[in-house]
Amino acid sequence: MTRPLRARIDLQALASNLSLARDRAPGSRVLAVIKADAYGHGMVEAARVLAAADALAVASLEEALRLREAAITGDIVLLEGLFEARELEAAVEQRLQLVVHSEAQLQWLEAWRGSAPLSLWLKVDTGMNRLGFAPGELHQAWERLAALPQLRKGCLRLMSHLACADEAEHPANDVQRECFEAATAGLDAERSLANSAALLTRPDMHYDWVRPGILLYGCSPLSDGGVPGVGLRPVMTLESRLIAVQQRRRGDAIGYGHSWVCPEDMPVGVVAVGYGDGYPRHAPGGTPVLVNGERVPLVGRVSMDMLCVDLRSQPQAAAGDAVVLWGEGLPVETVAAHAGTIGYELLCGVTARVPRSYAG
Ligand SMILES: Cc1ncc(COP(=O)(O)O)c(C=O)c1O
DSSP states (O other), X not given: OOOOOEEEEXXXXXXHHHHHHHHHSTTSEEEEEOHXXXXXXXXXXXXXXXXXXXXXXXXXXXHXXXXXXXXOOSOEEETTOOSSGGGHHHHHHTTEEEEEOSHHHHHHHHHOOOOSOXXXXXXXXXXXXXXXXXXXXXXXXXXXXXXXXXXXXXXEEEEOOOSSTXXXXXXXXXXXXXXXXXXXXXXXXXXXXXXXXXXXXXXXXXXXXXXXXXXXXXXXXXTTSOOTTOOOOOOXXXXXXXXXXXXXXXXXXXXXXXXXXXXXXXXXXXXXXXXGGTOOTTOOTTOEEEETTEEEEEESOOOSSOEEEEOTTOTTOOTXXXXXXXXXXXXXXXXXXXXXXXXXXXXXXXOTTSOEEEEO
């Protein structure tokens, strides 16, 4: 028997989440964010489904080239633009749209003597304080880009990114929106501000393009794990099996460091998944795991290839029984909350050795 761990990817759920994004932002186009291997789901497979979006967004030229090699022909945006001037030739040859967030990137474009048409997204920093032109610099940057002879007509767009959208009530959201309005006033261009969280909670930030990422993969973008009035479907289910069930005695200590001690005679199950697969090592005892569809608590330390679960609520469980680490029946946000992280990190962190199987 091969190791039973799989990341099962439900492509119908991905398509359904995209439809949901469209329904929630009916006046906007959708730039589907599929960087970081589509948040761990497999970028090419995800792109084939998300080709139904208006454009795809990735983080680097390398990611975009993988898509082109897989015959993904639609519009692709490089969210951080170019890292070096010499990437420009390949980027234009592949018809990639570039975010421009810095003076250096602007100068690379001005110095370029090629003739292929350029599609650009000018990024303004409205308070994330990470990438982008300061609001006061925006108009000048705009004029310089607008003067590029290669600029495709109507293809100089404006964008910014939100720092606190996962907290719908956070005051920074209004501050950033007002800053975006003020900074972009008078510029005749399509605009984009909303990530998944703002797509769901802030229709006033939808503008011309929304940029959902995590929502497409069925994970709540909100810090409290809530998704108001929508039916997101988890796309990834990380599933494995019990590979052993042992009857332990009261006082037996389980796993590395003997960090958990059986309080009574009890069955303990061993699951084929560990931090070598991307399951968080710091997930504490009590983190839920589904065995035969029922929640049981993790016990002891997560090791590289295995973890242990308390099977007192399932004395009949046996080696070979089905286990779900997250996905259908157990939201990744719940596991992330126990492990002190976010669903994004768990999804992106599923390692290459875990086979992805695609359905739908
Ligand atoms: C610029 C930009 N837009 C949109 C997104 C999508 O964010 P989310 O996954 O929270 O929807 C990201 C993700 O980090 C991003 O960097």
